[in-house]
Amino acid sequence: MDKVSILLLICLFFVLFEGGLGAQDPSVTKVVNITNDLGSRINLLVHCNFHGKFHDENLGLQTLSFHHSFSHSFKSDDVTPKTRFFCFFWWKNGNDVFDLYNPQRDDPRFAAKYSWSIRRKGAYSYDEKNHRWDLLYTWKK
Ligand SMILES: *[C@@H]1O[C@H](CO)[C@@H](O)[C@H](O)[C@H]1NC(C)=O
Numbered sequence: 537m538d539k540v541s542i543l544l545l546i547c548l549f550f551v552l553f554e555g556g557l558g559a560q561d562p563s564v565t566k567v568v569n570i571t572n573d574l575g576s577r578i579n580l581l582v583h584c585n586f587h588g589k590f591h592d593e594n595l596g597l598q599t600l601s602f603h604h605s606f607s608h609s610f611k612s613d614d615v616t617p618k619t620r621f622f623c624f625f626w627w628k629n630g631n632d633v634f635d636l637y638n639p640q641r642d643d644p645r646f647a648a649k650y651s652w653s654i655r656r657k658g659a660y661s662y663d664e665k666n667h668r669w670d671l672l673y674t675w676k677k
Pocket residue numbers: 567569570571605607651
């Protein structure tokens with residue numbers, strides 16, 4: 537191939553690639569939602585971190601009073617097998633850290649919404665298909 541052909545081929549690639557991206561965004565917005573269900577007058581302190589393909593995010597310390605929620609969203613194209621969304625939790629009589637989103641564990645279960653209920657026994661994940669909360673993580677002692 538001569539130089540002009542190679543140049544044309546490169547231009548064609550860019551046109552197709554840009555057109556493809558502009559036409560539609562194939563990524564899904566994933567939402568992780570955390571609710572404090574520990575009990576009345578028990579505050580939950582939450583500090584979450586997102587580790588993605590393109591960026592890392594430190595979401596800072598949040599204080600959730602009883603029945604209040606915190607949520608964070610990210611795009612599915614920012615996910616690699618190593619992506620993690622993990623949070624540290626503190627409340628009276630307890631503290632722990634665990635993954636609230638891990639693609640190997642969670643993508644086969646849900647497509648876009650990951651709802652968590654933080655209770656005294658552990659962390660419950662909402663199963664939208666079966667309409668129930670499953671205990672997915674028990675607090676370490
Ligand atoms: C998070 O979950 C709580 C409790 O199920 C709900 O009230 C709230 O609307 C949810 N927030 C988002 C952003 O999905």
